[in-house]
Amino acid sequence: MEQGHLIPTYARQPVAFSHGEGCWLWDTAGRRYLDALGGIAVNTLGHAHPALTAALTAQAGRVIHLSNLYRIPEQEALADKLCAAAGMDAVFFGNSGAEANEAAIKLARLHGHHKGIDLPAIVVMDGAFHGRTLASLAATANPKAKQGFEPMPDGFVRVPFNDVGAVRQLAERTDIAAILVEPIQGEGGVRVPDPGYLRQLAEICDRQDWLMMVDEVQSGIGRTGRWFAHQHDDIRPDVMSLAKGLGGGVPIGACVVAGRARSLFGPGSHGSTFGGNPLSSAAGLAVMDSIEADGLLHNAAARGAQLIDGLRTALAGCEGVADIRGAGLMLGIELDRPCGELVHAAREAGLLINVAAERTIRLLPPLVLSDAEAADLMDRLVPLIQDFLNKPSKPGS
Numbered sequence: 422m423e424q425g426h427l428i429p430t431y432a433r434q435p436v437a438f439s440h441g442e443g444c445w446l447w448d449t450a451g452r453r454y455l456d457a458l459g460g461i462a463v464n465t466l467g468h469a470h471p472a473l474t475a476a477l478t479a480q481a482g483r484v485i486h487l488s489n490l491y492r493i494p495e496q497e498a499l500a501d502k503l504c505a506a507a508g509m510d511a512v513f514f515g516n517s518g519a520e521a522n523e524a525a526i527k528l529a530r531l532h533g534h535h536k537g538i539d540l541p542a543i544v545v546m547d548g549a550f551h552g553r554t555l556a557s558l559a560a561t562a563n564p565k566a567k568q569g570f571e572p573m574p575d576g577f578v579r580v581p582f583n584d585v586g587a588v589r590q591l592a593e594r595t596d597i598a599a600i601l602v603e604p605i606q607g608e609g610g611v612r613v614p615d616p617g618y619l620r621q622l623a624e625i626c627d628r629q630d631w632l633m634m635v636d637e638v639q640s641g642i643g644r645t646g647r648w649f650a651h652q653h654d655d656i657r658p659d660v661m662s663l664a665k666g667l668g669g670g671v672p673i674g675a676c677v678v679a680g681r682a683r684s685l686f687g688p689g690s691h692g693s694t695f696g697g698n699p700l701s702s703a704a705g706l707a708v709m710d711s712i713e714a715d716g717l718l719h720n721a722a723a724r725g726a727q728l729i730d731g732l733r734t735a736l737a738g739c740e741g742v743a744d745i746r747g748a749g750l751m752l753g754i755e756l757d758r759p760c761g762e763l764v765h766a767a768r769e770a771g772l773l774i775n776v777a778a779e780r781t782i783r784l785l786p787p788l789v790l791s792d793a794e795a796a797d798l799m800d801r802l803v804p805l806i807q808d809f810l811n812k813p814s815k816p817g818s
């Protein structure tokens with residue numbers, strides 16, 4: 422394997438996969454792995470799902486791309502489906518999570534300007550991740566990700582996550598136009614806020630005429646057992662960004678709007694060459710149809726409960742396990758120490774996982790995970806965690 426001509430923006434693991442089926446991947450040497458990462462919450466239907474393959478093949482045989490200068494029936498159908506699932510009004514399609522958030526940030530600024538704010542600001546959270554483009558990076562918390570790329574776009578006010586009081590304290594400020602928040606923080610370490618947190622933020626937004634904007638790039642599209650994670654808190658946001666799981670592996674992002682945010686963009690105010698083209702829209706439709714047809718919202722909730730209960734039982738009394746949390750198939754096992762090396766031990770044991778925020782093992786398996794596969798996942802993972810925690814810690818690590 423040769424990667425000398427790739428810009429090394431990723432510290433890649435020494436493995437390449439040739440194909441997959443369901444929750445399983447095979448490497449180029451023929452070894453099989455249980456995929457508990459799903460391309461970072463992307464492979465909603467697992468690998469080589471027949472419905473997605475058929476939809477893509479059929480669409481590619483008709484037309485792959487048209488310009489947004491024309492009507493695109495597949496895009497209109499996907500927008501209908503997303504709006505029905507979300508109870509929202511309209512969609513702008515891009516190609517990634519960062520782009521969906523860029524659209525959200527631009528909407529917030531338009532909203533601010535309409536209210537007469539010259540330099541509108543957006544409230545964002547500690548621990549947040551919103552992408553790598555400049556504005557989405559400025560909204561992101563991690564200072565290391567920003568280092569060297571200054572000047573950052575400004576117009577963001579950061580507060581602690583899961584702290585309604587900190588947001589209330591901003592009520593007197595006259596420059597705020599919106600809140601941008603992940604319903605469950607993914608890169609931040611699968612951090613789940615208290616029940617009611619989003620509802621209280623939404624109430625503040627209503628009172629202040631701020632846009633309530635939820636970044637569901639990771640938590641959306643069935644991941645947590647509902648179509649969208651904010652639905653657990655029974656709110657309707659003004660703006661929602663989506664990407665990862667929506668195309669089941671085909672790049673597509675979406676910025677969904679409602680109410681106050683419905684009429685902010687008009688012809689010429691935003692755009693994307695590829696956004697929502699026939700191929701990616703067909704993928705989104707196949708993913709959403711299959712989630713319904715295969716009962717995957719229910720499955721995500723049931724397998725998530727099975728995993729949380731199973732992991733809590735198996736790791737009960739295991740010193741070094743700080744917390745086991747999540748919703749549906751967005752799960753984190755937080756340890757009391759950095760545990761990045763577990764990714765390699767797991768891979769050697771035929772299991773693909775990752776670690777977020779240094780010490781939280783993150784599980785984002787395809788929503789098609791079966792009962793037996795969830796059990797298999799735990800059988801592989803639990804002994805690795807126990808061994809890791811029983812090992813005398815290396816000095817300085």
Ligand SMILES: *Cc1c(COP(=O)(O)O)cnc(C)c1O
Nearest residue numbers: 517518519550551552607638639
């Ligand atoms: C992954 C992610 C993004 C960025 O998505 P890209 O497609 O990589 O641009 C934004 N927000 C959240 C919550 C994410 O998890």
